[in-house]
Amino acid sequence: MTYSIRSGMGSCHAWRIIAAFVCTALVARAVMVQAADPDPLQDFCVADLSPSAPRVNGFPCKDRANVTSKDFxxxxxxxxxxxxxxxxxxxxxxxxxxxxxxxxxxxxxxxxxxxxxxxxxxxxxxxxxxxxxxxxxxxxxxxxxxxxxxxxxxxxxxxxxxxxxxxxxxxxxxxxxxxxxxxxxxxxxxxxxxxxxxxxxxxxxxxxxxxxxxxxxxxxxxxxxxxxxxxxxx
CATH class of the missing domain: 2.60.120.10 (Jelly Rolls)
Known part of the structure; x- marks a missing residue:
């Protein structure tokens, strides 16, 4: 019984180490990804540069209905x-x-x-x-x-x-x-x-x-x- 408990504790400890490693790797990857411009979630987002437009990490999108080929x-x-x-x-x-x-x-x-x-x-x-x-x-x-x-x-x-x-x-x-x-x-x-x-x-x-x-x-x-x-x- 003592051997079994220790084995279980050792197994649990190992899994904690693995989980911590995976978590660290995911955080590192997230930091690495954040080091560049994020991928867009749509095909285009022509910037609305008007002073009244809300500011985010980048610029809000111009109303798509008002976008023309000249914008590109x-x-x-x-x-x-x-x-x-x-x-x-x-x-x-x-x-x-x-x-x-x-x-x-x-x-x-x-x-x-x-x-x-x-x-x-x-x-x-x-x-x-x-x-x-x-x-x-x-x-x-x-x-x-x-x-x-x-x-x-x-x-x-x-x-x-x-x-x-x-x-x-x-x-x-x-x-x-x-x-x-x-x-x-x-x-x-x-x-x-x-x-x-x-x-x-x-x-x-x-x-x-x-x-x-x-x-x-x-x-x-x-x-x-x-x-x-x-x-x-x-």
């Missing part, structure tokens, strides 16, 4: 961006949900990048999306820094594609002899856009923190550095 057309990439206004001779034209409401709930967005000669898209991150870059014209040097501090970078030519994993710091520079264009896709309708220099130098972090972190111990030098950041990219 985006013409914002027809015109080149004005690279002269950014301070880095490059310009991003965004095609995310705010510009292209048909993307709502579909987990994708786009960007057109125009580069003058030597044009730069500063180091930045997209906290909610991975990104691919497709070179349409010119020659672009681009890369990202992995979470262990390694730079992965290549010089791309027309027709080449490069990928930036979610949340990694990445950049682009036109290294050709003429203008360059890329077409980028991201796997979120609202990927986020955080420029490293702006986040660090234009976000009211105390001067003492920046001076120690950057090895600058002269307030004048820090002020000059802050003043040199192109505000467009903020």
């Amino acid at each position: 057309l985006f013409t914002g990439f027809r015109t080149p961006g004005n690279v002269s206004v950014t301070g880095t001779n490059a310009y991003p034209t965004f095609g995310a949900v705010l510009e292209y409401p048909a993307l709502n709930t579909l987990g994708i967005s786009h960007v057109r990048l125009d580069f003058g000669i030597g044009g730069v898209v500063p180091p930045h991150t997209h906290p909610f999306a991975s990104e691919t870059l497709f070179v349409v014209q010119g020659s672009i040097y681009t890369g990202f820094i992995s979470f262990d501090g390694v730079l992965y970078a290549e010089t791309l030519q027309k027709g080449d594609i490069y990928i930036f994993p979610k949340g990694t710091l990445h950049f682009q520079i036109n290294v050709g002899t003429g203008p360059a264009i890329s077409f980028n896709s991201l796997n979120s309708q609202s990927p986020g856009f955080l420029v490293a220099a702006n986040q660090l130098l234009l976000s009211n972090i105390p001067a003492a923190v920046l001076e120690s972190s950057l090895g600058i111990f002269n307030a004048t030098d820090l002020n000059l550095l802050e003043a040199s950041v192109p505000p467009f990219w903020g």
Whole structure:
């Protein structure tokens, strides 16, 4: 009888371990799934961007009776961006949900990048999306820094594609002899856009923190550095 009871207790303990493991796995999977845009529950949900529309995780749907084929057309990439206004001779034209409401709930967005000669898209991150870059014209040097501090970078030519994993710091520079264009896709309708220099130098972090972190111990030098950041990219 004693052996039987112990066996039963051991079996019960084993099942508790198994149940705890399964529960942990399910929670981990749920967290992993939540790390990306959720799958839609309908074929489309053109965003209602009106100020009176209720806000949820994304945007509410436009009345389906008012949706037309024009809602699914985006013409914002027809015109080149004005690279002269950014301070880095490059310009991003965004095609995310705010510009292209048909993307709502579909987990994708786009960007057109125009580069003058030597044009730069500063180091930045997209906290909610991975990104691919497709070179349409010119020659672009681009890369990202992995979470262990390694730079992965290549010089791309027309027709080449490069990928930036979610949340990694990445950049682009036109290294050709003429203008360059890329077409980028991201796997979120609202990927986020955080420029490293702006986040660090234009976000009211105390001067003492920046001076120690950057090895600058002269307030004048820090002020000059802050003043040199192109505000467009903020």
